[in-house]
Amino acid sequence: MAVYVYAIVGKDHPVRLTGLRGVGEPGAPLRTITTESLRAVVSDTPHAQGHDARNAPVHQEVLTRLMEDGTVLPVCVGRVVPDDAAVRIALENEAEAYRRDLRHVDGCAEYRLQVAQDAEALLRQILEDSYTARKLNDDIRTAAEDPDLPLHLGEMINGEARARHRAFAAGVIEALRPLVRAQASLEPEDDAFFSASFLVPDDRESLFYAAAVSLAQQAGDDFRFRFEGPLPPYSFISRPIADRGA
Structure with a gap:
């Protein structure tokens, strides 16, 4: 058995x-x-x-x-x-x-946080902030004949989106770092661009939750924060027992 x-x-x-x-x-x-x-x-x-x-x-x-x-x-x-x-x-x-x-x-529990951003809102922000991206977009809309323009625009927007999301994620981690014992990056699910687990001492749970809520409010309606916990500390075990197939 x-x-x-x-x-x-x-x-x-x-x-x-x-x-x-x-x-x-x-x-x-x-x-x-x-x-x-x-x-x-x-x-x-x-x-x-x-x-x-x-x-x-x-x-x-x-x-x-x-x-x-x-x-x-x-x-x-x-x-x-x-x-x-x-x-x-x-x-x-x-x-x-x-x-x-x-x-x-x-004395800790695991809390998981995922963040997603509305894609259309992100695109609008990038076009508003980048003259080059806005010029490319205008050229495409006015039927410019260069077939490479959509590709160039897509690459530019994707690169800018990744940079913005990396900076946002770094800011989240930095803001929550003083309240946690450890942090582990997770693979984002669905439409999220940021996913992480935090090992939170029980006596800092309310402070951690309040900080996460504050970050969500500061980020605005274009961002969706998904918060889960308290959970068993799955992400902070160094030696899991191997299963039968291992």
Whole structure:
């Protein structure tokens, strides 16, 4: 029987899981695998169930309960290893890294921020600010015969948009940096140009949120800030447990 892994905690974590069940139908009993200084929260599961989309809410419920009682290193949804021995080996071989991660995220939660900008508004700004771009656009609109003009204009606008978005992202990070313990860049989703995770101490949560709201207000209606958290600190773990296929 394969083993589904939810999280790693310190040996002294109470792991209070009364009333919860693990993934699968019916939900598998939750249990722990313990080494000298660490515990992994797991349940038995067929390997095929690991990446079932229905596991996500069950997985999150386990993590939420664990976070109520102490520091947690979350394992990504769907992580399955062959057996208890594989979990124990990972805990023993990477014990120092896991303990370091536990200290790093202690008293913190992860918050994710994505920012998108209205494309038409961005184009208008660039044309207003750049004489060259505006001249190219006017030439195209007046049926200039040069077939390369649209390409030149597109390259110019794309380059200017990237530069503006890089500067905006740098400003966001700089403004939030004093309130966080760590920051990690993420791949932007959908139409966002900026995506990052922040490791925020619990006692700075309200200040961090207020700062993010202030940034959104300063940016104006052309920008859309998408804010998510508090979350388990997925982005700040240095040694994730490898799955069966790794």
